[in-house]
Amino acid sequence: MSALTQHLPLLQRYPPQLEDNLQAWDSADEYLLQSLVPSQLDRSRPVLVLGDGFGALSCALSSFKLTSVTDSFVSRKAIEQNLERLGLPGVDIVPPQAPWPQEPQLVLAKIPKQLSLLEYWLAKLKPLLGPDTQVWFAGRDRDIPERAEALLGKYLGPTERLLGWKKARAFFSHSDGKAPLPMPAPLRWPLEGTAFTLTNHANVFSRQSLDIGARLMLANLPEGRFDRVIDLGCGNGVLALAMANRYPEAHYSLVDESYLAVASAEENMAHNLPQVDAHCLANDCLSGFPSVSADLVLCNPPFHQQQAVTDHVAWQMMKDAQRVLRPGGELWLVGNRHLGYHLKLKRLFGGCQVVASDRKFVILKAVKRRSK
Numbered sequence: 083m084s085a086l087t088q089h090l091p092l093l094q095r096y097p098p099q100l101e102d103n104l105q106a107w108d109s110a111d112e113y114l115l116q117s118l119v120p121s122q123l124d125r126s127r128p129v130l131v132l133g134d135g136f137g138a139l140s141c142a143l144s145s146f147k148l149t150s151v152t153d154s155f156v157s158r159k160a161i162e163q164n165l166e167r168l169g170l171p172g173v174d175i176v177p178p179q180a181p182w183p184q185e186p187q188l189v190l191a192k193i194p195k196q197l198s199l200l201e202y203w204l205a206k207l208k209p210l211l212g213p214d215t216q217v218w219f220a221g222r223d224r225d226i227p228e229r230a231e232a233l234l235g236k237y238l239g240p241t242e243r244l245l246g247w248k249k250a251r252a253f254f255s256h257s258d259g260k261a262p263l264p265m266p267a268p269l270r271w272p273l274e275g276t277a278f279t280l281t282n283h284a285n286v287f288s289r290q291s292l293d294i295g296a297r298l299m300l301a302n303l304p305e306g307r308f309d310r311v312i313d314l315g316c317g318n319g320v321l322a323l324a325m326a327n328r329y330p331e332a333h334y335s336l337v338d339e340s341y342l343a344v345a346s347a348e349e350n351m352a353h354n355l356p357q358v359d360a361h362c363l364a365n366d367c368l369s370g371f372p373s374v375s376a377d378l379v380l381c382n383p384p385f386h387q388q389q390a391v392t393d394h395v396a397w398q399m400m401k402d403a404q405r406v407l408r409p410g411g412e413l414w415l416v417g418n419r420h421l422g423y424h425l426k427l428k429r430l431f432g433g434c435q436v437v438a439s440d441r442k443f444v445i446l447k448a449v450k451r452r453s454k
């Protein structure tokens with residue numbers, strides 16, 4: 083192990099209770115780190131890391147002038163937690179929309195699964211490159227989208243494809259001095275059955291069109307008196323938007339772990355329903371939300387995190403909703419039938435009711451019990 087990779091076995095995933103046997107780095111992180119010669123790096127010049135999952139890259143380079151960019155609040159927590167656990171200096175961890183350093187000496191990037199996010203990284207990166215900036219992108223073979231290599235060439239210019247190693251692949255590039263391509267515009271489309279337009283930044287869930295689970299929820303929205311409503315895992319905010327269209331007097335909290343999703347949700351609420359009291363924030367589920375404070379939680383939960391298929395996020399969302407709802411408050415959850423969410427809701431809420439279903443999806447309603 084080199085000086086840059088020796089910390090890898092000590093890293094932990096976040097949240098910590100997640101399957102402890104899953105390692106918190108992959109062969110693409112190792113590939114990137116092994117490609118560097120630390121003695122050739124200048125401590126006074128910026129280094130940029132893009133898309134670090136749990137801190138493998140940021141921890142290795144924390145003694146440099148490092149900016150680590152991530153679209154994930156959960157990754158941010160993981161990086162912070164690993165830096166602290168290993169007693170390493172803090173680094174500047176920023177969301178994609180924040181300013182990135184000019185003329186970094188080195189860029190280390192993980193190739194994201196979402197091509198829209200890769201395109202965002204590349205369009206923002208190119209104008210910042212100096213004549214001697216080294217740019218490395220890497221990913222595991224199975225995670226690299228088919229068009230990734232073409233996009234690297236399109237935005238950065240000549241890009242060298244390096245030899246595969248431990249089922250990972252790396253690409254090397256530096257500025258060709260040519261004019262950068264413009265940042266692709268967010269996708270915008272009308273929300274069916276309304277006069278609303280939805281803006282979808284890079285990396286947002288179902289950014290090309292309405293998700294089928296969300297569509298089922300829109301056709302079966304809750305009815306009643308709701309003062310405080312939460313859209314948990316809001317994506318572009320479509321569920322809160324539809325609910326707020328019907329109940330504009332309520333207060334809405336829209337929560338997602340993707341900063342670009344939160345930016346989309348913020349724009350969608352402000353543009354389509356500017357009079358509604360809505361607060362959008364990047365967060366891990368409902369951590370930090372006061373208990374017994376909400377009347378309604380709408381949720382279309384994710385079923386994977388950081389490439390791993392898992393229902394631990396959905397479970398955390400249900401637990402958090404149960405805690406945050408006031409007695410009599412309702413959780414409305416839409417999910418694929420085969421995921422068996424009703425069993426989890428039974429454990430947490432004592433039962434649930436099927437509100438609507440189609441061939442693939444089901445909407446479940448669970449009510450928090452009033453204490454006797």
Ligand SMILES: C[S@@+](CC[C@H](N)C(=O)[O-])C[C@H]1O[C@@H](n2cnc3c(N)ncnc32)[C@H](O)[C@@H]1O
Pocket residue numbers: 156286287288293295296314315316317318319320321337338339340343365366367382383384385387395
């Ligand atoms: C299935 S999508 C639903 C998006 C939107 N509500 C819809 O119906 O189109 C699930 C969302 O949960 C978000 N998410 C994943 N893990 C999360 C976490 N730990 N905390 C908050 N949001 C999370 C994802 O970024 C994604 O936007």
